[in-house]
Amino acid sequence: MEQSLNVWNWYDGWVNWAVKEFKEQYNTSVTTAAYSNPSKWYTKLEAGNDEIDSISATSAWVVRSMDNDFLHALPVDQMDGWSALNELAKSDAEEYYQRDEMVYAIPEAQVAHPLTYSTDYFDEDPGSWDVLWQSDLKGKVSMQDWGEVACRVAALYTGQDPNNPDDFKEIEEALIQQKDLNVTYWKDQSTVQQMFENEQIVATVYTDGRTYNGRFQKEIPIDMSNTKEGFMYTYDTFVIPKGAPNPKAAVAWTDMGSKPENAAEKVTTMGYLPPIKNIGDYLDLSDEKIDFLSWPQKMSDSATFIQPLSDDLRKKFDEIWTKVKAA
Amino acid sequence: MSNAVSSREAIASGIEYFRENRWLRLGLFIGVPVGVLVAFFALPLLSMLWMSLLEEMPPSALSLDHYIRIFTGDLYVNILWRTAVLTAESTAIVVVLGYILAYSIARFSKRTTLILMLIILPFWTNYIVRMYALINIFQKGGVLDTVMLALGLTGETGGIMYTHPAVLAGLSYVWLPLATFPFYASLTNMDDSLIDASKDLGAGPIKTFFRVTLPITKDGVIAGIVLVAIPSFGSFITPALLGGTNVLMIGMVIEQQFTSAFNWPFGSALGMVVTAVVVTLIVLGAWYGAGGQITRSGGDLE
Numbered sequence: 001m002e003q004s005l006n007v008w009n010w011y012d013g014w015v016n017w018a019v020k021e022f023k024e025q026y027n028t029s030v031t032t033a034a035y036s037n038p039s040k041w042y043t044k045l046e047a048g049n050d051e052i053d054s055i056s057a058t059s060a061w062v063v064r065s066m067d068n069d070f071l072h073a074l075p076v077d078q079m080d081g082w083s084a085l086n087e088l089a090k091s092d093a094e095e096y097y098q099r100d101e102m103v104y105a106i107p108e109a110q111v112a113h114p115l116t117y118s119t120d121y122f123d124e125d126p127g128s129w130d131v132l133w134q135s136d137l138k139g140k141v142s143m144q145d146w147g148e149v150a151c152r153v154a155a156l157y158t159g160q161d162p163n164n165p166d167d168f169k170e171i172e173e174a175l176i177q178q179k180d181l182n183v184t185y186w187k188d189q190s191t192v193q194q195m196f197e198n199e200q201i202v203a204t205v206y207t208d209g210r211t212y213n214g215r216f217q218k219e220i221p222i223d224m225s226n227t228k229e230g231f232m233y234t235y236d237t238f239v240i241p242k243g244a245p246n247p248k249a250a251v252a253w254t255d256m257g258s259k260p261e262n263a264a265e266k267v268t269t270m271g272y273l274p275p276i277k278n279i280g281d282y283l284d285l286s287d288e289k290i291d292f293l294s295w296p297q298k299m300s301d302s303a304t305f306i307q308p309l310s311d312d313l314r315k316k317f318d319e320i321w322t323k324v325k326a327a
Numbered sequence: 328m329s330n331a332v333s334s335r336e337a338i339a340s341g342i343e344y345f346r347e348n349r350w351l352r353l354g355l356f357i358g359v360p361v362g363v364l365v366a367f368f369a370l371p372l373l374s375m376l377w378m379s380l381l382e383e384m385p386p387s388a389l390s391l392d393h394y395i396r397i398f399t400g401d402l403y404v405n406i407l408w409r410t411a412v413l414t415a416e417s418t419a420i421v422v423v424l425g426y427i428l429a430y431s432i433a434r435f436s437k438r439t440t441l442i443l444m445l446i447i448l449p450f451w452t453n454y455i456v457r458m459y460a461l462i463n464i465f466q467k468g469g470v471l472d473t474v475m476l477a478l479g480l481t482g483e484t485g486g487i488m489y490t491h492p493a494v495l496a497g498l499s500y501v502w503l504p505l506a507t508f509p510f511y512a513s514l515t516n517m518d519d520s521l522i523d524a525s526k527d528l529g530a531g532p533i534k535t536f537f538r539v540t541l542p543i544t545k546d547g548v549i550a551g552i553v554l555v556a557i558p559s560f561g562s563f564i565t566p567a568l569l570g571g572t573n574v575l576m577i578g579m580v581i582e583q584q585f586t587s588a589f590n591w592p593f594g595s596a597l598g599m600v601v602t603a604v605v606v607t608l609i610v611l612g613a614w615y616g617a618g619g620q621i622t623r624s625g626g627d628l629e
Contacts, residue, residue: 039586064589145567146587179572184489187567191462198467200488311383311589318588325575326406 002246005030005253008041009056011109011236013269022256028249041241045070049243053250059234062105063096063308065241072240073102075251081106081258081276088296089235089275092305097237105237106258109209109266110275110296112233112303113149114224116206118196125225129157131203133174138181142195142204145185147321148309149232150175153205156229163307168316175324185325196220208233208295213271216289224292226299233296234306235275267293372602379595393596403580407600410577413566414559417498421555422548424499425506433514443511446504457501458568465493465569489571497565502558506551513547514540546616553612557605577601 005028009015012034019030035041038061044052045065057065065071076082082103085093089107097105117126121140132141132153143150152162154174165171183200186192193214195201206224214220225231238254240247256262263274264282273279273293280290296303309317345351382390397403432442449457464470467486475481487493517540525535541548563578577597584594 037586147583148587182572184571191568194462194466200467314589318583318590322406322580322583323402325572325579326402326409 001026001028001252002249003028005053005246005249006051007032007054007253008035008052009054010034010036011056011266011270011272014266014272017265017269018253018257018262021262022253025256026249026252028252030253045241045243049241050245051243052241053244053246054253055239055241056108056236057105057239058111058236059306060308062237062239065239066097066099066104070242071104072242072244072247073104074106074238074240074254076103076106079106079255079258080260081255081263084258084260084263084276086110086275086277086296088300088303092235093237096305096308105235105239106254107235107275108238108258108263109236109272110233111236111272112208112224112231112295113153113205113306114208114211114231114295115227116192116196116204116211116222116224118199118202119221119223120199121202125223126203127225128228129153132205133157133178133181135181137202139183140200140202142182142184142186142192142201143175143178144205145187147317148314149205150185150324151317151320152232152306154178156227156231159229162230162232162304163309164313168320172320172323175320176327179324179327193218193220196222207272208292209270209272211271212267212273212289212292215292217271224295226295226302228302230302230304231299232306233303236272375595375598375602378592379599381592384589384591387592393593394600396593397596397600403577403597406575406577406580407604409575410560411604413494413498413574413576414556417495417502417559418552418556420495420499421502421506422552425503425551425555426510426548428503429507429510429514433511443508446507449500450504454501454564458497458564461493461497461500461569462488465496488569491570491574493569494566494574497569498559498562501565502555505554505558509547509550509554510544511547513544513550517543549612549616553608556608560604560608561601 005022007015007019007030009032012032015032015034019032022028022030038058041052041055041057042061042065046068049070062071085107089110093103093105093107097103097107115126115129115131117131131137132143134141143153151165151171154171155162155165158167158170158174160167160171183195186195186204189207189210192201192204192206193210195204196214197218197220208224211222211224214222238257240250240254244250258274260274260276261282263276264279266272266274267279267283267285273296275296276282279293283290285293291298378385379393380389380391381387382392428446432439436442452460462469465486465488466472467488468484469486469488472481472484472486476484487496521539521543522535525539526532530538560576561578561581562576563582566574566576567579567582578601581594581597581601584590584597588594
């Protein structure tokens with residue numbers, strides 16, 4: 001196996017822990033890079049990668065990379081992490097990350113985009129995306145500055161299929177109606193926790209991991225809602241890009257990182273949920289935390305996988321979002 | 328010994344050859360900078376132009392669709408206009424603040440170097456870090472709130488985060504040094520006796536400023552305006568992090584095309600439009616700086 005490895009993974013807290021483990025196990029030097037947007041690594045793959053060995057790739061970027069033949073197939077049969085995936089993750093991975101019986105990405109975290117709300121403000125789970133449209137909450141809510149997420153949330157709110165909506169005008173009108181209720185369109189995940197902490201907002205679309213991190217690690221009074229209209233989720237996955245200079249070390253890293261006992265560290269270091277069966281068996285956590293982390297089982301009926309958008313639909317969402325912001 | 332002599336002779340003959348060979352001299356002194364300009368400016372710009380003319384991500388057919396989309400509807404023209412207004416506002420603030428600052432340093436300060444160092448100090452810090460510093464200052468219960476409460480200027484904490492003033496303050500803070508330096512350079516190059524002459528002839532300080540100081544430092548002011556307006560026009564991080572829902576600049580739309588919409592050709596077309604605006608600004612700046620005529624020397628003083 002090669003003696004060096006270059007990892008691009010935005011779970012920086014977990015990476016710091018994993019690098020030590022990997023070095024001890026394989027005596028390999030690991031360089032790491034975090035990134036703020038997947039376009040950073042995707043551009044490198046487009047230009048012909050000769051630098052990155054392993055990437056934490058997310059949702060549509062994985063499928064796009066597969067479509068463009070940028071990824072190596074993974075020897076998942078030899079990886080404990082593959083057989084340990086929970087039912088939902090296994091079936092999603094087989095459907096979206098597999099081509100010709102070859103798997104190109106193994107889920108490392110299950111990421112939901114739920115409605116997160118202030119438990120100080122709401123006595124109980126508001127249970128509906130309606131709160132982002134309630135006029136009495138004007139100046140107390142926020143929408144994410146990401147057209148795809150905003151349009152999908154509006155699709156859920158208006159009773160449409162977020163992966164294949166049919167009434168774009170309704171989505172646009174709903175978002176324009178919602179616009180003035182927002183404090184801002186948030187772009188950076190960490191500022192959301194600050195806004196909850198400062199009582200600037202009481203509800204927004206967020207991620208389960210950041211909600212867990214805020215609630216249990218920073219003691220911010222927030223929780224994720226089981227919205228009656230449903231919510232979206234996706235995966236961050238381990239992938240090995242073509243052109244990786246240290247492919248064997250990358251396979252070893254992927255194998256180590258996806259093993260249940262190592263993947264479980266993602267909860268303690270970052271608050272994100274590895275999509276493995278019986279996560280509680282690998283963690284010494286309170287019942288309340290375990291209950292929070294059980295959303296894929298508890299809320300599986302409400303959760304809709306974020307399917308990769310067709311080019312036309314992505315353009316449509318982008319156009320709507322630009323119009324809304326310019327309105 | 329003979330080796331040292333022969334190498335000295337080789338160097339001397341090389342220098343002699345260089346002096347006599349005009350094409351070699353031209354190649355070195357003009358070819359290298361031209362090569363750098365072509366490789367790092369012209370080719371990327373041409374590449375962006377080519378990308379903007381593609382229908383889809385490459386490989387794809389050529390088309391003018393993206394430019395038609397920009398200029399046929401109201402949407403992008405409005406965004407360009409709003410960007411221009413915000414740029415004008417922030418540039419005006421920076422010019423006024425920068426000129427006052429430069430004037431104070433040039434006329435009244437003895438610790439010029441120290442103050443200039445302090446002005447440039449923020450440039451040594453990463454742009455994003457500076458934005459997060461501003462968030463800590465502007466947010467509800469932040470430094471600004473604390474100071475205003477302590478001074479009795481406000482009775483409640485609210486902060487100015489996610490407002491139009493926050494964006495203007497952010498842009499002004501970031502680009503202030505870019506304007507201050509050309510202002511300072513033009514003020515220090517000014518002959519002070521002209522101010523004395525103006526006063527001797529009966530002009531007050533305000534009249535002297537507008538009739539003598541400002542016209543003489545006009546080139547520096549124009550340079551400052553151009554230096555501030557160009558990056559302000561393309562800003563996307565500051566309005567995205569500090570602004571509310573009503574601050575949309577063209578830079579944010581371009582970023583959206585590259586990072587989430589996967590529509591690089593359209594992003595490139597918007598980028599080309601911004602480039603055209605910037606080039607127009609530079610040409611106008613050079614034109615007015617040269618008193619209405621563009622020459623290599625910057626205009627005829629007579």
